[in-house]
Amino acid sequence: MPSRAMTGRCAALLASAVVLCSFAASARASELFVSNEVDDTVTVLDGDSYKVIATIPTDQRPRGIIATPDHKAVLVCDGDSNNIDVIDAKTLKVVRRIDTGPDPETLATSLSGDKLYVSNENNALVTIIDYATGKWITQVPVGIEPEGLAVSKDGRTVVVVSEETSMAHFIDTKTWQVVANVLVDTRPRIAVYTPDQRYLWVSSEVGGTVSVIDPVSHQIVHVINFQIPGVDKQYIGPVGVQFTADGRTAFVALGRANRVAVIDPRSYEVEKYILVGQRPWQLTFSADRSKLYVANGLTNDVTIIDVSSEKAVKSVPVGRLPWGIAVVP
Amino acid sequence: MLALAGVSNALMASAAAGAVAARSFPIVYLREAYPGPGIMPSLLETHPDDLGLAGAEDGTAEINTTGKFLGWHFKLYVVTLPAGADIADEARKVFARGPSVIVADLHADDLLKLADAPATKGALILDIRTIEDSLRQRDCRANVFHILPSQAMRADALAQFLVEKRWTRWFLLQGPTQQDAIYAADVRRSASRYGARVVAARSYDYNPGSRRSDTGYQQIQTQMPLATQVGSDYDVLFVADETDLFGDYLPYNTFDPRPVVGTQGLVATAWTPAFQSYSALQMQNRFQLFAHREMTERDYGGWLAVNIVGDAVMRGRQTSPAGIRAYLRSDDFLVAGFKGEGLTFRTWDQQLRQPVLIAQPLMVVSMSPQSGFLHPGDTSDTLGFDQPETQCRLAQ
Numbered sequence: 001m002p003s004r005a006m007t008g009r010c011a012a013l014l015a016s017a018v019v020l021c022s023f024a025a026s027a028r029a030s031e032l033f034v035s036n037e038v039d040d041t042v043t044v045l046d047g048d049s050y051k052v053i054a055t056i057p058t059d060q061r062p063r064g065i066i067a068t069p070d071h072k073a074v075l076v077c078d079g080d081s082n083n084i085d086v087i088d089a090k091t092l093k094v095v096r097r098i099d100t101g102p103d104p105e106t107l108a109t110s111l112s113g114d115k116l117y118v119s120n121e122n123n124a125l126v127t128i129i130d131y132a133t134g135k136w137i138t139q140v141p142v143g144i145e146p147e148g149l150a151v152s153k154d155g156r157t158v159v160v161v162s163e164e165t166s167m168a169h170f171i172d173t174k175t176w177q178v179v180a181n182v183l184v185d186t187r188p189r190i191a192v193y194t195p196d197q198r199y200l201w202v203s204s205e206v207g208g209t210v211s212v213i214d215p216v217s218h219q220i221v222h223v224i225n226f227q228i229p230g231v232d233k234q235y236i237g238p239v240g241v242q243f244t245a246d247g248r249t250a251f252v253a254l255g256r257a258n259r260v261a262v263i264d265p266r267s268y269e270v271e272k273y274i275l276v277g278q279r280p281w282q283l284t285f286s287a288d289r290s291k292l293y294v295a296n297g298l299t300n301d302v303t304i305i306d307v308s309s310e311k312a313v314k315s316v317p318v319g320r321l322p323w324g325i326a327v328v329p
Numbered sequence: 330m331l332a333l334a335g336v337s338n339a340l341m342a343s344a345a346a347g348a349v350a351a352r353s354f355p356i357v358y359l360r361e362a363y364p365g366p367g368i369m370p371s372l373l374e375t376h377p378d379d380l381g382l383a384g385a386e387d388g389t390a391e392i393n394t395t396g397k398f399l400g401w402h403f404k405l406y407v408v409t410l411p412a413g414a415d416i417a418d419e420a421r422k423v424f425a426r427g428p429s430v431i432v433a434d435l436h437a438d439d440l441l442k443l444a445d446a447p448a449t450k451g452a453l454i455l456d457i458r459t460i461e462d463s464l465r466q467r468d469c470r471a472n473v474f475h476i477l478p479s480q481a482m483r484a485d486a487l488a489q490f491l492v493e494k495r496w497t498r499w500f501l502l503q504g505p506t507q508q509d510a511i512y513a514a515d516v517r518r519s520a521s522r523y524g525a526r527v528v529a530a531r532s533y534d535y536n537p538g539s540r541r542s543d544t545g546y547q548q549i550q551t552q553m554p555l556a557t558q559v560g561s562d563y564d565v566l567f568v569a570d571e572t573d574l575f576g577d578y579l580p581y582n583t584f585d586p587r588p589v590v591g592t593q594g595l596v597a598t599a600w601t602p603a604f605q606s607y608s609a610l611q612m613q614n615r616f617q618l619f620a621h622r623e624m625t626e627r628d629y630g631g632w633l634a635v636n637i638v639g640d641a642v643m644r645g646r647q648t649s650p651a652g653i654r655a656y657l658r659s660d661d662f663l664v665a666g667f668k669g670e671g672l673t674f675r676t677w678d679q680q681l682r683q684p685v686l687i688a689q690p691l692m693v694v695s696m697s698p699q700s701g702f703l704h705p706g707d708t709s710d711t712l713g714f715d716q717p718e719t720q721c722r723l724a725q
Binding site for chain 2: 103121122124143144145163164165166167169178181183186187206207208232234235237255256
């Protein structure tokens with residue numbers, strides 16, 4: 001992916017700080033696709049200038065948003081319309097709609113991208129869909145209000161967290177059976193595997209913690225707590241979680257605490273809190289992983305964090321109630 | 330009587346199996362067949378006879394979804410006492426086999442009788458109906474936990490909103506009941522706490538008479554301006570009418586063009602069917618599918634009470650009423666109730682600590698505590714009786 005990010009764009013030579021820009025005629029910089037839950041749109045931002053390139057109308061209540069593994073399309077869940085909008089990453093138009101069943105909130109793809117995993121918030125299901133045909137392969141009953149999904153690197157396991165049931169459910173992708181359920185703190189939102197696949201981190205918004213689960217034994221091995229001077233504990237609501245590629249740093253969006261926590265995953269120590277916009281929700285890295293993008297639900301903007309200095313460098317306005325961000329290199 | 334026998338057997342079964350893997354957990358939903366409220370001022374106001382219960386039933390189905398994964402099954406036993414029942418005597422029959430976990434959908438006086446009955450001495454009672462201050466103050470009981478916000482919490486929630494708006498001159502219009510007097514006193518207390526002023530006050534002894542007549546609104550259109558004509562200039566009319574006698578007639582019928590807040594008009598409440606933030610939308614959808622009607626505040630109370638029990642059993646690993654009580658009072662306990670933060674109990678009066686919605690009939694306008702109101706501990710403790718002010722002395 002880094003190589004793709006370098007082509008046709010700016011390659012910064014670190015030592016000399018000389019910036020070489022090689023703009024091929026048709027080449028475009030990476031792009032950010034931000035789902036705006038209230039506006040029923042996806043805002044497309046240029047990955048260099050952060051200027052709005054397009055505002056794409058979607059169906060109702062767009063939330064979960066990802067790029068397909070081949071980066072040809074961006075998929076967004078339209079919760080109130082019971083479908084997924086497929087946005088062509090080149091033309092920036094909705095080219096297809098896929099029926100998902102009631103209230104899709106988030107989605108993930110299989111490693112090859114041939115299957116979609118969708119959490120149906122209103123009826124406690126994960127729907128598995130064949131991407132090419134849009135046909136449902138099966139539906140897996142899980143806890144109430146399923147939300148975040150994680151796919152293991154070997155493709156064998158899909159994890160979904162259920163907000164109301166407060167569990168992480170491990171689904172076997174061969175049998176489509178739930179093989180383990182782990183009770184975590186109240187209202188889990190997001191599950192993410194560590195890059196080395198040894199642990200699964202689950203954020204609990206109301207519980208105010210992140211549970212670190214061993215995905216083999218299905219035991220919680222550690223619970224990360226947060227304490228911010230001057231911020232009431234009940235405002236700390238962990239949601240989005242991301243790891244740097246080397247697994248040495250984790251970032252956790254803290255909802256109404258208006259901060260992103262920087263955590264050392266080896267010691268589980270919180271090293272820093274980065275002030276961002278209000279109610280940061282989901283986090284996504286830039287294609288080259290030098291920037292972290294934060295969707296701020298209440299301030300209608302995206303904060304750009306410089307990963308190496310761990311500083312917020314800029315906030316750019318998007319639509320109303322930005323929920324999540326997908327990046328196409 | 331069959332229902333009562335069923336409850337007793339279940340209680341016995343759970344007690345007998347206590348030490349081993351007792352995977353079934355009984356919850357008793359206790360209510361009384363009170364006479365209906367009669368004709369309400371508005372035809373839109375309905376009183377389904379499963380108010381509260383539908384919430385508890387929906388909540389039971391939901392905790393059983395969690396229970397399915399963890400090997401627990403919760404059973405809700407609904408006991409409906411006849412109107413005017415002798416609560417202590419009934420409790421003796423229902424809870425003969427030992428202490429229990431009770432969701433109480435009872436009026437304040439009956440709740441006290443239940444709490445004081447010998448049969449419920451070791452029980453855990455989750456009160457989902459009362460809002461009376463007295464039950465959180467001098468009449469608090471060690472075996473009772475209150476889910477819904479008290480009258481004082483509601484007055485404070487509205488007061489903070491009004492102060493934030495700088496609408497600080499209030500005309501207090503008080504109805505005839507004892508509860509109206511208590512709420513009016515709460516409003517005065519809120520005014521002095523937050524720097525507002527009651528610039529005019531009046532008692533109004535409205536006699537509802539027959540509420541169904543073709544000339545209804547003409548009468549109201551003359552009566553309400555008379556009742557609200559005061560010499561002082563004020564910003565908002567604060568109405569204290571806990572029994573819904575006349576408060577809903579006030580908006581647009583006041584002598585001066587002023588908003589109406591309090592027990593009607595803009596109200597403070599734990600829940601409204603219009604609330605959709607913090608995943609409340611999903612709850613409204615689920616409840617609508619389950620009960621085929623809108624979710625009311627008492628339904629929310631029932632839902633929350635059952636979820637609190639589920640949490641104490643499955644997360645707190647407590648199965649006895651005493652164990653659950655200790656857990657609910659501990660730092661380990663926290664329940665999600667769609668307010669964007671975990672809800673806990675105040676240890677001094679066992680009132681659920683919670684943000685309170687500020688709502689008009691179709692919309693949520695705000696949620697208190699308002700930003701800027703500070704508290705050394707939990708900001709939600711700016712609502713209602715804080716620890717230093719409590720008159721509650723819980724027998725441990």
